[in-house]
Amino acid sequence: MITQFRVGVFLAILLVVGASFIPTDIILFRLIAGVVLGFALTRGSFGFGSCINRAYLFGSTKLLRMIMILFIITSLFSGFIIFAGGGPSHFYLDIHPINFGLFLGSLMFGFGLSIAYNSTNGVIIALLMSPKRSFIGLIFFSLGVFVGLYPQTRYTWITTSVYHTKSFTNGVFLPDLFGELTLKAYIGGAMITALVGYAVIYLARYYEAKNKFSITLTPFEKEQYETPAYLDNGLRINLFSTGLFKTLFFKPWTLWGSTTVIIAVFILQMLVTKKGWFLSTQFGHLTGKVLWHMGVSLDWIVSFTGLPAKTFDTPIMLLGEQVQNFAIFGGGIISLLISSHFTLAEKSPKFHEMILLAIGAFVMGVGTRLANGGNMGGLYTPVANMSLSGWIFFFMMMLGGLIGNIIRERIKKYIELE
Numbered sequence: 495m496i497t498q499f500r501v502g503v504f505l506a507i508l509l510v511v512g513a514s515f516i517p518t519d520i521i522l523f524r525l526i527a528g529v530v531l532g533f534a535l536t537r538g539s540f541g542f543g544s545c546i547n548r549a550y551l552f553g554s555t556k557l558l559r560m561i562m563i564l565f566i567i568t569s570l571f572s573g574f575i576i577f578a579g580g581g582p583s584h585f586y587l588d589i590h591p592i593n594f595g596l597f598l599g600s601l602m603f604g605f606g607l608s609i610a611y612n613s614t615n616g617v618i619i620a621l622l623m624s625p626k627r628s629f630i631g632l633i634f635f636s637l638g639v640f641v642g643l644y645p646q647t648r649y650t651w652i653t654t655s656v657y658h659t660k661s662f663t664n665g666v667f668l669p670d671l672f673g674e675l676t677l678k679a680y681i682g683g684a685m686i687t688a689l690v691g692y693a694v695i696y697l698a699r700y701y702e703a704k705n706k707f708s709i710t711l712t713p714f715e716k717e718q719y720e721t722p723a724y725l726d727n728g729l730r731i732n733l734f735s736t737g738l739f740k741t742l743f744f745k746p747w748t749l750w751g752s753t754t755v756i757i758a759v760f761i762l763q764m765l766v767t768k769k770g771w772f773l774s775t776q777f778g779h780l781t782g783k784v785l786w787h788m789g790v791s792l793d794w795i796v797s798f799t800g801l802p803a804k805t806f807d808t809p810i811m812l813l814g815e816q817v818q819n820f821a822i823f824g825g826g827i828i829s830l831l832i833s834s835h836f837t838l839a840e841k842s843p844k845f846h847e848m849i850l851l852a853i854g855a856f857v858m859g860v861g862t863r864l865a866n867g868g869n870m871g872g873l874y875t876p877v878a879n880m881s882l883s884g885w886i887f888f889f890m891m892m893l894g895g896l897i898g899n900i901i902r903e904r905i906k907k908y909i910e911l912e
Contacts (some may be wrong), residue, residue: 497819497834498830498831498832498834499831499833499834499884501744501831501847502827502828502829502830502831502832503832504804505554505824505827505828505831506828506832508527509525509824509828513525513526515811516811516817517811517812518814519769519809520766520814520825521812521813521814521817523762523763523767524763524764524767524814524815524818524821525818525821526821527762527763527818527821528817528818528819528820528821528822528824528825529821529822529824529825529828530755530759530825531755531756531771531821531822531825532821532822532824532825532826532827532828532829533755533761533825533826533828534747534751534752534755534756534759534825535752535756535822535825535826535831536825536826536829536830537720537746537747537751537752537829537833538746538748538749538751538752539746539748540557540749540752540753541557541758541869542561542869542870542873542874543603543604543607543611543657543869543891543895544557544611545557545558545561546604546607546608546891546892546896546899547608547611547895547899548685548897549698549701550608550895550896550899551899553701553705554702555698555699555700555701555702556749557749558694558698558808559694559695559698559699560750560753561748562691562692562694562695562698563691563695563753563829564753564756564757564874565687565691565874565878566687566688566691566756568757568760568874568878568879569683569684569687569688569877569878569879570681570687570688571686571757571761572684572760572764572878572880573600573669573680573681573683573684573880574680574880575761575764575765576680576807576879577675577677579768581661581675581726582661582662582667582675583661584605584768585661585764585768586768586769586770587667587768587770587879587881588770588772588866588867588871588872588875588876588879588881588883588884589661589662589664589665589667589876589879589881589883590664590665590667590866590867590872590876590883590884591652591653591654591655591656591664591665591866591883592650592655592656592657592658592665592666592879592882592883592886593650593652593654593655593656593796593863594652594868595645595646595649595651595652595653595864595866596652596864596865596883596886596887596890597886597890598861598864598865599652599860599861599862599863599864599865599866600861600865600870600872600886600887600888600890600891600894601858601861601891601893601894601897602857602858602860602861602864602865602894603609603756603858603861603862603865603868603869603872603887603891603894604890604891604892604893604894604895604897604898605854605861605894605895605897605898606638606853606854606855606857606858606859606892606894606898607854607858607891607894607895607898608854608896608897608898608899608902609850609853609854609856609857609898609901609902610631610635610851610852610853610854610855610857610858610893611631611854612686612850621884625843626842626843627843627847627851630792630843630848630851630852630855631851631852631855632777632855633855634695634851634852634853634856634859634860635777635855635856635858636777636780636781636859637781637856638780638856638857638858638859638860638861638862639774639775639777639778639781639853639859639860639862639863640778640781640799640865641779641856641863642858642859642860642861642862642864643778643799643800643801643863644798644799644800645863646800646863646864646865646866647799647800647801648800651862652863652866658669661675665881665882665883666881667683667881668682668683668686668687668880668881668882669682669683669687669879669880671683671700672674673759680880683880684880686880687877687880687885694709699816743832743833744832744833744834745833759771760874760878764830767814770870770871770874770876770878770879771818771870771871771874771875772815772867772870772871772875773819773867773868773869773870773871774859774862774867774868774869774870774871774872775815775824775862775867775871776813776815776816776819777803777819777859778799778859778863779801779806779813779816780810780816781807782799782801782805782806783806783810784793786806786807792806807905817899840862845874846905846909850902850905854898865887866883867887872884872887872892873887873888873891
């Protein structure tokens with residue numbers, strides 16, 4: 495009998511065999527990193543944008559607080575890596591411009607995310623567990639990113655920063671605020687991240703306590719796994735026990751577990767590639783590839799996007815970022831299959847849900863270009879790289895998510911009345 499577990503194991507073996515055909519070590523590393531990230535995000539139902547929905551719909555801020563811990567720890571390690579590696583000139587840091595595009599784009603991203611994916615599980619797992627919605631969402635998100643490339647490569651209110659520090663001509667690098675880039679400056683930049691993160695944690699706890707007896711505060715089923723199984727046994731870990739195997743591959747991970755893996759992969763990626771993690775840009779590039787293969791003139795695509803032809807005519811296997819993107823989804827699928835949680839049995843979305851999904855996903859896509867990044871390239875990596883733009887993205891995304899949830903709720907009530 496063919497079970498999901500066996501299919502998942504088969505795909506994992508197939509992935510290992512396919513890895514032998516990867517042309518370079520860097521791309522091979524991105525493949526491995528992508529699979530591990532996809533697995534960790536899915537096992538822990540971890541999503542940067544979904545923290546908005548969890549807080550609004552359930553009154554739970556646990557994911558939000560864990561994201562702050564993720565930011566604080568990663569930025570500290572990132573600072574040490576940049577210092578030991580010779581400074582920012584030796585890395586490809588995501589220090590984005592501070593401008594109107596950042597404020598508008600991150601607001602649009604949060605709004606579109608809440609309108610399109612009214613989920614508490616994170617976008618990746620929401621896509622993998624809802625194939626019909628996935629198809630609609632991915633198409634319109636990718637189109638939004640592609641359309642957004644037009645203004646991103648042309649308008650100064652997106653490309654130029656109204657203020658910058660000495661190390662970057664187009665953004666604010668927090669260690670620069672402490673003078674010369676000594677180790678103390680990097681620690682100072684990490685301390686700013688820690689202070690902002692702690693303030694968010696404090697406010698999140700206050701919000702949760704205030705809603706403690708509200709009917710909107712219901713138990714969030716994924717959070718019942720707060721304590722890992724191996725901690726219940728006095729830290730006595732049997733590496734060959736079935737219990738550990740089930741904890742790793744069958745039971746949902748704790749937020750701490752997923753966070754630890756994400757931090758480890760990010761640190762390794764900074765050391766190996768000198769870059770952080772970004773995701774959404776590649777959907778626009780992939781849309782250009784698809785259009786080109788469908789017969790659209792490559793010259794028109796290049797003219798519209800303002801990007802070089804090699805962005806679209808280079809094989810995917812030679813583009814590390816796109817390989818990593820596919821690997822993230824591959825890791826997510828393998829995770830769901832091994833734990834027997836992958837399903838194609840879903841209700842067809844209602845018409846108004848399809849409209850909201852299409853609009854929200856498209857708005858999200860355009861927003862990533864105005865803000866020069868999304869969840870990863872606009873939020874996590876900039877914060878980890880100690881860029882002020884990442885924190886602006888975070889707060890505007892939260893505001894956009896709040897607005898999106900309120901509007902979606904009102905639309906739902908209106909349709910129910912009809």
